[in-house]
Amino acid sequence: MRFFFLFSLFACTVFALDIKMASSTVSNGKTALLEFKKEKNISYEDIALGNKRYKIFKNPLNDEMFYALIPIDYYEKPSDKKVEIYYKQGSEQKSKSLFFRVESANYEKETLSVDGSKVVLSKKDQQRASKEYVEAMDVYKKTTMQSYISSEFIIPLDSKITSDFGKARVYNGSLKSYHGGTDFRAGEGEPLVACNNGKVVLSKDRFYSGGTVVIDHGHGIYSCYFHMSELGVKEGVMVKKGETIGLSGSTGRVTGPHLHFGIRVAAQQVDPLQFVELMNKNIVKGIK
Template sequence: MSKKASLNFRFRYLTRTVLCLFAVCSPSLFGADAVLQRLPAALLVPGGAAVVPTASDAIRGEYKGERVLLARFEGEQYAIIGIPLSAKPGLQTFTLDNRAGETETLGFSIADKAYTEQRLTIKNQRQVNPNETDMTRIQAESAEMKAAFRSWDEALAPTFSMIPPVDGVRSSSFGLKRFFNGEPRAPHSGMDIAADEGTPIVAPAAGRILATGNYFFNGNTIILDHGHGLISLYCHMNTIDVEVGRQVIAGEQIGRVGQTGRVTGPHLHWSVNLNNTRIDPALFLAD
């Protein structure tokens, strides 16, 4: 591709993407409960999301080997794509398959974002440098969660407007560059909301309980499937009040705030996954 053609390609799809960020989708998207609202303009960054208009006959999309959520609104179809924190600034491409068996490549451009640092002191040194036994457990738990995050439920109608899962104070935002006891660790993959131990935690949107468990780092954890690759995660809970397979509605209690796993105090760690990619949960909260 020539430099001129590359620039034209980039401009074309960046323009289409920015324009569609101001779309508001009606409840007819997937069902009576599915509402796609305008996402913030600062989406096209690592850890954000892209909303790209597509051909109406597209039936399946893929981005970085993961299936893409497709949604309709007023005769238009959109690909809604989670952008990983590891993504580099510049042009991103994804593919769409149509009913005729043809494949089309589309693109969108992302800008860089400088996430700030957070330095925490963890009293339990094993939570910073696990021993061999701990690592065996951690690897098994990681495999379980990775499998859950790749779930794709066609029957569930995803909702893109969520309510806060707990009444508290945001103590850590998404994407922070983290250091535990001075040692660098993976960026923060969710939002932390500090609250008193025992504070009720509710489902921010309707879905099905995909998995529950007690994990080394995450403590008491719930994974909630909202459908079509939109999945949320709730960690460090005191109690888990739902069982696997249960259907919940927005606002229904699923557990209580605790301080299990790797923590510095009672809080809820809340993550949102789209196309098996952790993205900023704040994108789904009402203004």
């Protein structure tokens, strides 16, 4: 009997999934991260949160680990969430549930005065803005299975933050949107650098974001740099972390020169500073 008990305990230990969540609570607009330890005879596939699926990727810097990112929608209300993890044990399809809590970030409001033509749009500008939105979302929805990340993320400009992610934005007295990135103080023409290695997938002037560069880092992660006065890279080129990609400016819908820095995960806007801290602490930990 004792032998049978010990064998049963051993068998349960062998086939138990080693899963760690960076935090059991995540605020709206931020990113949740799950880590999975490499296990013999286990093949990780993806995870489900509601009707959305997110891929489980091999950690690009640790052959013994896998990870998944879950972007929490800005408009998500406080609630308990269940994540279903799908994997194969040999040829057998299995799943495991994990729970976490979404809490409110309690974002503030800010009032901005901008050129009226950027708030009440002409038909021509509406068509342009709509076309550019579709174009950008087509980019963000693509997932490059290769990761270009080889070290920790950095912030593209060493400067004071002038507007945090998530603030509800009132333009000329009318609530229009929320702030989908973090703004950094910058004069006209200051060099901006890539936050990590990647491929430039968008480099052009856009109606709202002005001079824009978007970098694909792989695994559904994109970094965004808006309002540039000069674009320093072309679409399709590979860039290294810390490489200058353009100059700061005041193009697009702005009140003055600055850098808007954003991150997209699985096409969703997330708090870029929380994302950088999360990745550096969990995925690229110990890498120098």
